[in-house]
Amino acid sequence: MTRVFIEGVGVLGPGLSGWQQAREVLARREPYHYAPTAVRASELLPAAERRRAGVPVNLALAVGREALLDAGRDPATTVAVFTSSSGDGEILHRMCEALATPEREVSPTSFLNSVHNVAGGYWSIATKCRESSTSLCAHDASFAAGLLETAAQASVEERAVALIAYDQPYLQPLHGARSVHDKFAVALLITPDAGHARGMLEVRFVPRPGSETRMRDPRLETLRASNPAARSLPLLAALAGGESGEIVLPYLEDSHLSIRVVP
Amino acid sequence: MRLQPLVLSRFTLTNSLGAGAAATLAALTAKRSGLVPCEFESARLDTYIGPVSGVHEVTLPEHLRAYDCRLNRLAQLALEQDGFASAVAEARDRYGAQRIGVFLGTSTSGILETEAAFRAREGGCGRLPPGYRYRQTQNSFALADFVRRGLGLAGPSLVVSCACSSTAKVFGNAARMVAAGVCDAAVVGGADTLCLTTLYGFRSLELTSSRPCRPFDVGRDGISIGEGAGFALLEKPRPGSPGVRLLGIGESSDAHHMSTPHPEGAGARLAMERALASAGLNAGEIDYINLHGTATRSNDAAEDKAVYELFGARTRCSSTKGATGHLLGAAGITGALISALALSHGLVPGSANTRSVDPALKSRYLLDSEKAELRRVLANSFGFGGSNCSLVLGL
Numbered sequence: 001m002t003r004v005f006i007e008g009v010g011v012l013g014p015g016l017s018g019w020q021q022a023r024e025v026l027a028r029r030e031p032y033h034y035a036p037t038a039v040r041a042s043e044l045l046p047a048a049e050r051r052r053a054g055v056p057v058n059l060a061l062a063v064g065r066e067a068l069l070d071a072g073r074d075p076a077t078t079v080a081v082f083t084s085s086s087g088d089g090e091i092l093h094r095m096c097e098a099l100a101t102p103e104r105e106v107s108p109t110s111f112l113n114s115v116h117n118v119a120g121g122y123w124s125i126a127t128k129c130r131e132s133s134t135s136l137c138a139h140d141a142s143f144a145a146g147l148l149e150t151a152a153q154a155s156v157e158e159r160a161v162a163l164i165a166y167d168q169p170y171l172q173p174l175h176g177a178r179s180v181h182d183k184f185a186v187a188l189l190i191t192p193d194a195g196h197a198r199g200m201l202e203v204r205f206v207p208r209p210g211s212e213t214r215m216r217d218p219r220l221e222t223l224r225a226s227n228p229a230a231r232s233l234p235l236l237a238a239l240a241g242g243e244s245g246e247i248v249l250p251y252l253e254d255s256h257l258s259i260r261v262v263p
Numbered sequence: 264m265r266l267q268p269l270v271l272s273r274f275t276l277t278n279s280l281g282a283g284a285a286a287t288l289a290a291l292t293a294k295r296s297g298l299v300p301c302e303f304e305s306a307r308l309d310t311y312i313g314p315v316s317g318v319h320e321v322t323l324p325e326h327l328r329a330y331d332c333r334l335n336r337l338a339q340l341a342l343e344q345d346g347f348a349s350a351v352a353e354a355r356d357r358y359g360a361q362r363i364g365v366f367l368g369t370s371t372s373g374i375l376e377t378e379a380a381f382r383a384r385e386g387g388c389g390r391l392p393p394g395y396r397y398r399q400t401q402n403s404f405a406l407a408d409f410v411r412r413g414l415g416l417a418g419p420s421l422v423v424s425c426a427c428s429s430t431a432k433v434f435g436n437a438a439r440m441v442a443a444g445v446c447d448a449a450v451v452g453g454a455d456t457l458c459l460t461t462l463y464g465f466r467s468l469e470l471t472s473s474r475p476c477r478p479f480d481v482g483r484d485g486i487s488i489g490e491g492a493g494f495a496l497l498e499k500p501r502p503g504s505p506g507v508r509l510l511g512i513g514e515s516s517d518a519h520h521m522s523t524p525h526p527e528g529a530g531a532r533l534a535m536e537r538a539l540a541s542a543g544l545n546a547g548e549i550d551y552i553n554l555h556g557t558a559t560r561s562n563d564a565a566e567d568k569a570v571y572e573l574f575g576a577r578t579r580c581s582s583t584k585g586a587t588g589h590l591l592g593a594a595g596i597t598g599a600l601i602s603a604l605a606l607s608h609g610l611v612p613g614s615a616n617t618r619s620v621d622p623a624l625k626s627r628y629l630l631d632s633e634k635a636e637l638r639r640v641l642a643n644s645f646g647f648g649g650s651n652c653s654l655v656l657g658l
Contacts, residue, residue, distance in 0.1 A: 096381040111464030116424030121648025124516035132514030137403035145421040152443035207361030
């Protein structure tokens, strides 16, 4: 079991425009209204990078910035763990379309944006951060893998770590082979000590299947089930609700994370 | 933070020099290169590549046929060498399947399948062919999912995909999970295959050489792309247990540019400094450095600056990419395992294809392989996005 603390939260999704607003919705103090995720070009990036940045970069920058501001932490000195099931799916689509033409003219910008760590790269440029950063994937369990890694890193290396998870839909035809809905991103600033924490987490890897915690609101449950980064919603709801509880977050088909949340 | 050392109780690597550790060791000793003119799939480009022979003929275990793609065949070929799979099976009996994590890296995963699926669309549009399996091939986790199932492991698992530093960084994931008490042991490593994305992508950035790549050469003009896989079983060392140990790891970001390294090698230097600190060593205690050394003008100049500032002209260093090519997502594990071979066989690998070292570069760059007693080795891996990782291995 790894015990860590949450100092800051950032969230952006359909009908969820930041932690202040999302907290009220997730605690069921305000109604949930669906609206497409509002993704804006990040003003944190230099002009050249801002032009080249795709949706995942802007999603990650928005929630990462919100969580670090919430925690009062300097992003330039904070380690970051990025996690995403699909990275930049639009770029994958564009690259594969170009490679299916006789000319095979690949755009250099598309190619360098095609790496899975694209958000991590732009983040470090935007925040002038030379601390380590990693970019993970575990398909539908990408958030769970990122949370376990972040908690272990914060605890073992005794430092604050920002977890930033994001996912967006593929375009057709890939969407037909892998359906992800809506654009969703979440960031948690996780620390090893209580300090100014918003809540405590006890994270345990359990090597057997578990009965996953779902959302009570059917529309939020649909969102949770249809976007890998939105698998974080039950954890966010527990933090928002202010009551202690256990959350089961599925990991692989034969394992799950058991998370005790004490807001 | 000081790292609690882990022992590489078994390891294996496969690349254009051959399948299994002995093939790589023999080629490095003889300074033989695996690079050949580019004839991969339908790509006929004016560049050299390092393909692995026999990948196409590999068959996956019956229950994992859904994972069939070049990436997983390459992984399977590597897992079958050096008694690796049986060493993992013994560890599984010792610790339990759920106590062994699988932390692998890849850069392009099974994108070769998606490229082919897009080409197979009727009239260039419409659906992907019915046999296309996204989860088992294209998704970045496909490799780790295949390997954990193949080895029968049930601990935590993930893929690190940080371009060319991916399979060095996985050593950090394993070290943290063992230190946190989540795992007792871990399989680390990973694989990357040749694909059109990287062949045409690096060409679009004008980073591929028309000749076999020449790291640190005065005339170096770009990379040669290769493919390969490597895996290591990491465990807490038992008293008196032999084997190469992971002593330190340092990770950093350039915060400079997506594809061009920091010109002064600031991020590279930070990664090396952190690796030394986590091993509790100073620069003078490193006997050899396996450089990232891609043979681009900018990488080698920046890495040389960082190495020279930290180590001066005293420490022997070389890049082995003239032999293997740049294995991209598999570069980190290949550099780490070549370093492990160097330690256990007392070999400082020379630099295949490099003829005349650039006089502007000041580190002690070795052209020829030599015998030497090595105790501690540093291995560098740097990637797009300014992602840097240095490892310290020792006996």
